[in-house]
Each structure stands twice: as C-alpha cells, then as structure tokens.
Amino acid sequence: MKPLYTTLLISTFFLLGSCGDSQKETAIDQTPAVPVTVSSVGAENNTPFLTASGKIEAANSSTLSTRMMGFVNKIHVNVGQKVSRGQLLVSINNSDLSAKQAQTNAGITEAQAAFNNAEKDYQRFQNLFAENSASQKELDDQRARYEMAKARLEGAKQMRNEVQSQFAYVDLRAPFDGVITNKYIDEGDMANPGMPLISVEGQGGFEVTASVPESEISKINSGTEVKVLVKSLGTELSGNVTEVSSSARNTGGQYLVKVALDKTDSNILSGMYATVQFPVEKSTDSSMILIPIEALVTRGELTGIYTVSQSNTAILRWLRLGRTYGDKVEVLSGLAPDEQFIVSAEGKLYNGAKLTIKG
Missing domain, CATH: 2.40.50.100 (RNA polymerase II/Efflux pump adaptor protein, barrel-sandwich hybrid domain)
Incomplete structure (x- = not known):
C-alpha cells in the first residue's frame, strides 16, 4: 500500500505543477501586444551631409x-x-606705482630746470661767439651741456610714460x-x-568651433554655408565657415573649423553645444550602420536598442556606438545589417514583450 500512496502523491504534485505552469502561460499569452514602429538598418544608412560637434563661443571675448x-x-x-x-x-592696490610716479614727476621738474639753465647759457655763448667774445671750445662745451640736459629731460619724460602705462594694469x-x-x-x-x-x-556675434577628422577636412572650405543645430534650444541656425585649421598637432588628430553664426533672435549663449552640418557627402563605406538617436535605450552607462525577433517579440541589444551624424549615430557593434529595430512604441517595452508592427 505504501508504494501505491507514494505514487499517487508524486502524480498529484506533478499535476498541480503543470496546472500552475499552464496558468502562467495563459497569463503571458493574454498580455496585450505593444504596437511599435520599426525600421531597418539599411534604410537608415544614408546621410547627405557631414556633421561635426562643436561649442558656441562669443566671437569677441x-x-x-x-x-x-x-x-x-x-x-x-x-x-x-x-x-x-x-x-x-x-x-x-597701486601705492608702489603712485610713489614711483611721484619720483618721476620730481625727476622731470629737476631735469626741466637744468635744461632751461643750459639752454640760456648756450644761447648766451652763441651771442658771445658771434661777437668774438667767446672761443669755439667754450661754445662747444655749452652746446654739450645743453644736449645732455635735453637728453636727461627726455629720459625723465619717458620714465613717466612708462609709469603711466603701468597704471593700465x-x-x-x-x-x-x-x-x-x-x-x-x-x-x-x-x-x-x-x-x-x-x-x-562682446554681445551679438557668436561662432562655433567644431572638430573634424582628417578623413573629411579636405572637403571643407572657407566661405561654405552650413547649418548649425542647437539641441538644447531645438533650433537650427545658419552660418559660414570662416577658418579651417591646417594642423591637428595639438588637437588630438582633429582639425578645428570655425563657423560664424548669422544674426538670430534665438536666445543662444556662449558654451552651448551644437552640431554643424557641412553640405558635403561623408566618406563612409557600405558597412557603416547608422540608427536614429531617438531609438536608443539607456540603462546606467549602457546604451542599447530594441530589435524584433522572428516571433515578433522585443529583444534588447546592447550597442557600442561611434560618431554622431546629425540626428543619427554610428553603431560599431551589436546590430547586424538589414536587422529590424524599434523606433517608437505605444507602450512599455521589455525583453520578450509581444509586438504588433504598425504598417
């Protein structure tokens, strides 16, 4: 009898377990599908311009x-x-400089008095020499005294100018x-x-300093009209390239390009980040994968995207990202070419969530 009771108890246990699993499966199956909009990698692999990130600065600072x-x-x-x-x-505090200024003023007064005296003596000896009452040597001595007094006076005045220039500091x-x-x-x-x-x-004039890689810098020329996107303000501005750097020696391999912004009523401020769109085709190979930034999912320091499985469920993929091209970003790893990913959803997404793909 004991073996029989034991067999019945084990059968009942497995029966109850299978009923629980069935109820769970029924609950999962009854979860409504989330309507989503999807896109494929290949459809997003096209950008008509080269973009570079930069910072807005005052043109006059x-x-x-x-x-x-x-x-x-x-x-x-x-x-x-x-x-x-x-x-x-x-x-x-300029007490030392004020004292030096007083000294130079006193020196000028002394030098001026000596110069006036030497000038009168020189003129007197010129008259005496003309009347043959003074020798040539006496006239030369007085001329030397006059020139020295004149030089000392000029030196004192230049010292005063030096002191006055230091007041600007x-x-x-x-x-x-x-x-x-x-x-x-x-x-x-x-x-x-x-x-x-x-x-x-200075107020009114702003410029953007953007960093461009060496593979693209040869396509950018001064005077080119560009578009500048200021994400924090949600606005687009116009500008012109004013400077193109020819060296990346001290900028980590990136070439600096300056863009002067046209006058605008937008409340832009120095220090805001901006994206510059240059009207040149970027040199990308066919294997580059670009996806919209708005489709990304962030969890702490990880960034990923929801893809669509063969059974129409959501799968979260973690990505390694590269450069930004306007409103798109390059995917270095984590997403295969021609793979579908979710751009937007009308409900909360999670791993395994059932999906309804909108047409």
Whole structure:
C-alpha cells in the first residue's frame, strides 16, 4: 500500500505543477501586444551631409589679467552686468606705482630746470661767439651741456610714460562693449602677473568651433554655408565657415573649423553645444550602420536598442556606438545589417514583450 500512496502523491504534485505552469502561460499569452514602429538598418544608412560637434563661443571675448602684483582693492562689476568700452572693472592696490610716479614727476621738474639753465647759457655763448667774445671750445662745451640736459629731460619724460602705462594694469578697463561672464578673484585677494581676473564677452556675434577628422577636412572650405543645430534650444541656425585649421598637432588628430553664426533672435549663449552640418557627402563605406538617436535605450552607462525577433517579440541589444551624424549615430557593434529595430512604441517595452508592427 505504501508504494501505491507514494505514487499517487508524486502524480498529484506533478499535476498541480503543470496546472500552475499552464496558468502562467495563459497569463503571458493574454498580455496585450505593444504596437511599435520599426525600421531597418539599411534604410537608415544614408546621410547627405557631414556633421561635426562643436561649442558656441562669443566671437569677441577677452580674459583680463595684470602685469603688476598687488591686492585687489575693488571689483566694480558683477557677473552678467553689461559694460561699455573703457569702463573701470577692477582696481588693484597701486601705492608702489603712485610713489614711483611721484619720483618721476620730481625727476622731470629737476631735469626741466637744468635744461632751461643750459639752454640760456648756450644761447648766451652763441651771442658771445658771434661777437668774438667767446672761443669755439667754450661754445662747444655749452652746446654739450645743453644736449645732455635735453637728453636727461627726455629720459625723465619717458620714465613717466612708462609709469603711466603701468597704471593700465592696476586699473583694468573693458576693452569693448559687452557683458561680464566670469570673475576669478575677490576683493582683498592677491593678484599676480598673468593671473586671469575677469572675463568679458562682446554681445551679438557668436561662432562655433567644431572638430573634424582628417578623413573629411579636405572637403571643407572657407566661405561654405552650413547649418548649425542647437539641441538644447531645438533650433537650427545658419552660418559660414570662416577658418579651417591646417594642423591637428595639438588637437588630438582633429582639425578645428570655425563657423560664424548669422544674426538670430534665438536666445543662444556662449558654451552651448551644437552640431554643424557641412553640405558635403561623408566618406563612409557600405558597412557603416547608422540608427536614429531617438531609438536608443539607456540603462546606467549602457546604451542599447530594441530589435524584433522572428516571433515578433522585443529583444534588447546592447550597442557600442561611434560618431554622431546629425540626428543619427554610428553603431560599431551589436546590430547586424538589414536587422529590424524599434523606433517608437505605444507602450512599455521589455525583453520578450509581444509586438504588433504598425504598417
């Protein structure tokens, strides 16, 4: 009897387990399919332009520093404040320079008095020599005294000019009309020669500095009209290529291209990232895979895309990405040519989710 009871219990256990699995399968089967829009890799492998990433900068900008060492007495402006050309921005303690200026002024006064005396003596001896009352040597001596006094006076004046020119480095003024973008020092701090103190940017003109690889730089020429996409503002701007670098020695193998932006009412700011579209065909081989950036899925530091299986279910593939071409990105690995992937979905996607492909 015991073997019989044991056999019945095991049969009942497996029967209940299979019923549970059946219920789970029924639940899975009843999950509604997610309507999705798909695309194939081959259909996205075409771009009519070359793109490069860059950063927007003010066309006219300056970071001011000083050649003098001293404490900052006063900062007369704040970040974001508009300034006019010649407006006082930063004052640095100039007591040493003021003392030197007083010394040069005293030296000029002394040299001027000596010059005036030597000039009168020289004129007197010229008259005496004309009346044969002074010798040639006496006249030459007076001329030498006059020339030396004149040279000392000129030297004293040049020293004063030197001191006055140094005042430009203790009273920093705006080099052009613009806006204060940054302050690197506070009142009471020590300012050292060459140390950046304050930055000014001119208003109105902006440019983009983009990096272009060596395989494409030969196709870009100055004067070319381009389109610039500012993703943070969702706007497209026009511009012209103004500079094309001929060396990548200090830029990691990338060539720098500057694009001057046309005037616009868009609220663009210095430091915004932008994508420049050059109207030249990119040199890509037939094996390059490009997909829309909007189709990507991010999980922490991983980036992937949902593909469609043979049974019409979603499969998440992790990708290794390359360069960006406008609104598309290059896939280096993780996606095969002519493979379908999901561009958009009308529901939440996950691995194994049933799909309904929209026509």
